[in-house]
Amino acid sequence: MSGSLADEKRTFSLMATVGANMDRLRQSINNLCQLHDRWRDNSGISINLIAQLTALKSNLNEMQDWMKYALSDMHPQLLKDLDLLMTSCSLMIRNLDDLLAQLRQPDHDKTDWAIKLKFQVGSRSMNRLRSVAKRQTDAVSLLLAACKCHTTAQRKILLHKSRQIRKEDSSSLNTLVRTSRWNGQAIKALTELSRMIQWFRFLFYIKLFRRGPEETPNEQEYLDAAATMRSEAIDRALEADATMLRRETKLVLMGQVNSGKELIMRQMKVLYAEGYPRDERIQYLYAVRSTVRLLLHSIIDLIKDTGINLPQDLKQDFAVLLDEVETVDLSRITPAAVRAVEHLWSSPAFSTLFVKNFEIDFPQYAPYYAQELSRIATGDYVPSEADIIRLNKSMGGIKELRFNWDELEVHMFNISGYVPEQFRKRWFHQLENATALLYTVDVSTYDRPYFGQPTESQLLDDFATFESWANSPKFTGSSIILILNNFSRFREKLQHSPLTTFFPDYTPPADDSDPESSARQYILRRFKDVNRNRLSIYSFWVDLDMSDNQHLYAALKKTLQHIQQRKARSEVWDASTNGGSRSGTAGRTTPTGRSRGGTLSNRSGTLRSKGSVATGLTGTVTTAGSGSPR
Incomplete structure (x- = not known):
């Protein structure tokens, strides 16, 4: 009993780890997309890394779903292998976040040769990260296949392949960590060099365009500077909108x-x-009641059109509906009409008529409203979101x-x-x-x-x-x-x-x-x-x-x-x-x-x-x- 409880605790802990890695991957993918949009990488290195990380996150999502619905089917060896894989995944994400922090564009927007060289160095690390992410994606796929496999021999084969991939992944991670130190030092040095280049540019600009103490900007120069700032703000807004449109589905x-x-x-x-708040749902009250009224008329028309000979109790229900549509106020539904609809709708005779019907138009989701009629007919009824969703409006x-x-x-x-x-x-x-x-x-x-x-x-x-x-x-x-x-x-x-x-x-x-x-x-x-x-x-x-x-x-x-x-x-x-x-x-x-x-x-x-x-x-x-x- 204690062993089973320990396995369950371990499984829930592992599910939390998988979820945490998915959240970190989602954040890293968003940061990488922003870097790609600003860098305008035409070589495809960053977009390929984004695609591979998205595939890894999708596989982790499937694994998490399987763990939720098939907790009892998780073999201890599967849990152990998945735990080791999540440790490697966490290490890869940490290296990715460190790389993105190093590649973040400086405060200035100018691009010089040091910045370009810095991104070239970072591209090498991105390629290694993509290889690591691909191996981890394959390993998760094999573990997921092993989870769904019910044959012991096939499961052993899949687990063996997963361990082989994990060994290669471990070797690649060691190489990645070692080279990341060298690349990180190079990127840091290039960043400092870029700042120096921009500083020298700034000094040259001041020396070239320096005015005397007595020379102050005139009104036209102020207007030109304001117009330039507005134009740059518009350009930035247009670029942000274009980026959003490219990424939206x-x-x-x-x-x-x-x-x-x-x-x-x-x-x-x-x-x-955002859904439908209560104040908005109340506005649909008349539409729901009108749909129910249409349902009553459709039931009556179908019975009249077919001329079926109903049993005595259903004839009484039919008479109740006739009285309902002719004499009762449209804003309410009587309890007698609710019972009549429930009896007719659940009867085999009317069920056969409804299935064969192709001439009488019923509300699109008539079965739903027939089942929910007793709730809709109450005096304090407020339409639910499910009612609004099924309105034929x-x-x-x-x-x-x-x-x-x-x-x-x-x-x-x-x-x-x-x-x-x-x-x-x-x-x-x-x-x-x-x-x-x-x-x-x-x-x-x-x-x-x-x-x-x-x-x-x-x-x-x-x-x-x-x-x-x-x-x-x-x-x-x-x-x-x-x-x-x-x-x-x-x-x-x-x-x-x-x-x-x-x-x-x-x-x-x-x-x-x-x-x-x-x-x-x-x-x-x-x-x-x-x-x-x-x-x-x-x-x-x-x-x-x-x-x-x-x-x-x-x-x-x-x-x-x-x-x-x-x-x-x-x-x-x-x-x-x-x-x-x-x-x-x-x-x-x-x-x-x-x-x-x-x-x-x-x-x-x-x-x-x-x-x-x-x-x-x-x-x-x-x-x-x-x-x-x-």
Whole structure:
């Protein structure tokens, strides 16, 4: 018992060490980015080091997640190896911080030959740090694979490889520490030499332009000096803004009105931005109650339209709803109506009607509001953030949201409804070179008629809209994240409404072994076929209204980090190629990210946790559903 308790304490202590190293890495990466922006390094040395440190931090994050969810599976030998690795990681970060402190630009902004030589000396240390960071990244990956491995023999092989890498890492660290002393002394001497150079320049300037005691500046000279100071301040502000724009992750949300993009925007605001304070939530009271009223009318219309013969108790509930919508004040909901909705919604007869329905429009997140109706109907009700997130309310136009998502600085644009042409011309240039176009689709509407044509699917409108945006010249350097929403209801509808009814070119599997997978592949292929710009497409099949979607957003964050790292490698490669030098590129090979000629299809991984599955960069995220009709 005492041994088990000691192992748990050791594990929690190690988790804290991993978290501390991640925080130190994040701070060091930010400092290195600032140094890179000021230095304007065209050789790619600093940006390659940033990319390698980011990969190491990402692996440490995965290791920390595994330790949280699989504490009992941690073998003592794994803990020992990870402890040694964290010690090496801490030593590497300390050397990196020392180097950044030495390379910090002096107070003056002038660049002389001593400053340039100082950065050349520092570049050698950066290359060694990148090699050390790469070995540590590989070692963490092997330890993580050993954690997930259930075969003793394979685990021993992985641990042996990890120890070999750690031995090489230890040797590299010793070399790094030894050379850092020499480089540090050289950098310190060059810094002092640079200060002397600037001092002599200052003395020469005073001697050259010195005025006599009787010569005082006139009014025009004061005005010229003030104008120069204002101009320099404007230049610094513009340079800071340009640096921020280069580093931000720009996301553009697109899709039909009821596709789920409004939910994503509001949920991002709740999870990662300022959220909705109480005073703002009270303003949504009427909108929530109106949505519930719309739900009551939809239930009544569906029962009337089908003419189903309900059991006697459900007939009484139906009569209560009729009385509710005709006589009761719109600002409140009676307890009798709440009970009637709960009885009808949980009945098998109505569940079957709801699944097969494609004519009566329900609120987008009707199952959620049906389950929360008793709370919404109370007299002192104040809308929760979850209620606001699921409102089917879109004001149209363009909305913005900025937030920090760990090391990502996200700038999100949500485009809804009609955008006037004059506004489009003046404003749409801000969307150019977006990191990703996040397009949402409600796949459960495949059996909705398109413009009244009974054999044409409403998804045709999504295909056309997606085609216009994916092939726009503004997004030639972007990637596409395709969110295919309402996956569970799509799966349920396939049993009653075949895909071939609306897509005659679709051929179901002959043996009827896996019709769901075949239908998904067909719809995804229809989107890929109109992608003439050959952009990378990352697809996720989801149910947005079933949870807070933390696992989906974790997968999205890793996808965005991958896209940003790939873009950084491409920029380094382009800069090196244009400059005629390839010495700064990682491995001296072309980056393996997306080119203009294809999509990423060979990169896959699996993120599993309680109640959800997220599969890779081109995969599926599904959330366990409840028994209520969808």
